[in-house]
Amino acid sequence: MEALIRYLLQYGNLNPEQIELIQSKAEPKTIEKGTYFSEAGKIAGQIGYVTEGILRVCYYNNIGEGFTRYFVYENRFVADINSFRDQLPSSEYIEAITDCSLMIFSKESFTELSNRIPVWNSIFAKITSNVLENKMKASSNMLVQDAQTRYIHFLEHYPGLANRVPLSMLASYLGITPSSLSRIRKNIT
């Protein structure tokens, strides 16, 4: 909970009453490995702050193959933000890769916080654009690098994460096949 508040304070100032209000609206939630926090076609009713575990934002093609857009892990927010904000159907899935513990804000709580805390929307606007821009740059950078460079960069940028996610999901994040990832890993060690 302290981590959540510290995260928010990076993006705007909050006084003690506001912090208390936020804490009163945050609800703990756990989700099991393999289940979805949010599903394509459904309306996102909550936004989560990950306190333990890893999720992935992903989609499936017409023959059921899953592709990982990115991973979300401890001390980050996770949500289909456009679905949550405008209550439109989600475009993708958010899947728990491990058992996860979250602090969530329901849409109603979030709206109340918007109304009662002037900087609330500004904080989330900043978080949203920062995160999305970083994800966009990450994908865009990978596009012009070879697979081994992408993997090494992942290891350096997300220390330890490669050991916590299935390699098949990491491969689809990197845009390569599991076979290629396996060969690259052998090559490096």
Place this chain on the structure above:
Amino acid sequence: MEALIRYLLQYGNLNPEQIELIQSKAEPKTIEKGTYFSEAGKIAGQIGYVTEGILRVCYYNNIGEGFTRYFVYENRFVADINSFRDQLPSSEYIEAITDCSLMIFSKESFTELSNRIPVWNSIFAKITSNVLENKMKASSNMLVQDAQTRYIHFLEHYPGLANRVPLSMLASYLGITPSSLSRIRKNIT
């Protein structure tokens, strides 16, 4: 100018006085082919709405090669949004690929509109997250497609644009070399 207002109205309601206020703050600006709308390291002082022409958001590696993250063309906003919002140094360049005509809002005008139009920030928060999410998905999708598929998708998704930008810049957007793009083009026709 009507196009700019129509674009904004997609993201929130504005009454006639608000529309007039917005119009009074929008300034026309032209920039020449080859010059920068915004430069890495400098603070973005304006956000632009493109009425004519094409720009690219790009960066340069340590040996001076330029890479295109994405193109911005008519009836879209262009800015280094994190730099503009928080007045921090820009991370990348925004370069005019053709002579361009824009309607711009200075930081001061934008702030005044924020203060006088309640939905202004909400409109731009939606635009920002929609655009960034789409760009992120586009890069992420390309990562798992072969080069020819990426090129064909570009042709279909941005009709006519391939004929208006240098092929070398399109190649770097697609994450391939100009030679490869040339071969793919020959292959298709």
Place this chain on the structure above:
DNA sequence: CTTGCCATTTGGCAATTGTCAAACGCAGGC
């Protein structure tokens, strides 16, 4: 018209990555 420059195309070859099938290895259920 000629020249020179720069973007694009082309060719040959090398490196990377994909595809497919088989083998391997580990964890959970019986």
Place this chain on the structure above:
DNA sequence: GCCTGCGTTTGACAATTGCCAAATGGCAAG
């Protein structure tokens, strides 16, 4: 302990893409 299933690794081969150098083509300046 043994089976079974799934994720990962490995091998052989094919396809894609990169790299480098040369040729081509268009455009602008002289």
